[in-house]
Amino acid sequence: MGRHSVFVKEKTRKGLWSPEEDEKLYNYITRFGVGCWSSVPKLAGLQRCGKSCRLRWINYLRPDLKRGMFSQEEEDMIITLHKVVGNRWAQIAAKLPGRTDNEIKNFWNSNLKKKLIKQGIDPNTHKPLSENHQVRNETNYTDKASSLLPNMSNSAEIEQPFHFNSKRSFNSEAITRQLTEVSRNQLVSKQVFDPLFLYEFQANVNPIGPYVHHHNQIEGNQDFGFCSNFQHGHMTTESDISDSSTSRMSTSNSSNTMISHYSSAGIQINEMLEWDADNKIDSLIQYPYVGIKNEENFSNNNPLSGENLDVFHHI
């Protein structure tokens, strides 16, 4: 594993994180902030590699994570962004406050991909499956989800994308809905250690609001950490801190400075400063997802390819 092999020598733990490990990491980060990840395990008393700690913090422990089910707006946003930037999950996640790239990636692979296929849309090209028929026949198509597709040599099936041979999936809207519900319930019920619970608690105390850069919050509150009466196993069924209408968020390790405004659904709407990411994705976001658009400014500031323009019109 290259440079990380050094951690293997020190017998780092792997696999699922225990609540105790979460507690250690959470307490450390909330007290000292995010610095050098490679030194975090040692300082926090963990037998993990720094990379693993970083991932755990980013994907699970971070207080500003939203978690819970994806809203319809978020789903649409992901699909739209994916059409523009493809599998650049980090870029997509950057536009969805409280969501991680990993979460979005998983959601895409487990839900949205199938949803699109069910609608007769190729999740990779975002074009009708029938259009991709020829292309697929010419290329070695290894996509896992696409392997679920019916045999494309049968044109009748192409025109009836809902008629899958699979015993389980894609036979009805109800099944899909049920599956989605199940997965969403899992998403919520799997939590064991829930820092968000604490965070919500503190958010009620902190008049500044929950989305103020958590380093500020951490540095300004040395007592922030585990409540003495915290019980493992407690979980919140849905964290609706995103419902706070206005918030600010910045990323600690990035030169990007974002001052974002979020809709009630948690979608970042506007006001991005010094955002140096792909112009394509910015172009999309600069126009409120709720539908206001200004094509003149759009074309002046952000030249688009024909395909991207299609996306724009789609919005």
Add this chain to the structure above:
DNA sequence: AAAGACACCAACCGCCCAACC
């Protein structure tokens, strides 16, 4: 009730890149 199939997701792996020396 049990076994197998399937779906989901947390976490790992490996690559890349920027910063630093």
Add this chain to the structure above:
DNA sequence: TGGTTGGGCGGTTGGTGTCTT
């Protein structure tokens, strides 16, 4: 300038829960 290190990212995998037979 080249080597090293740390962080970020996307792809993949393994564990676990749920469903079906």
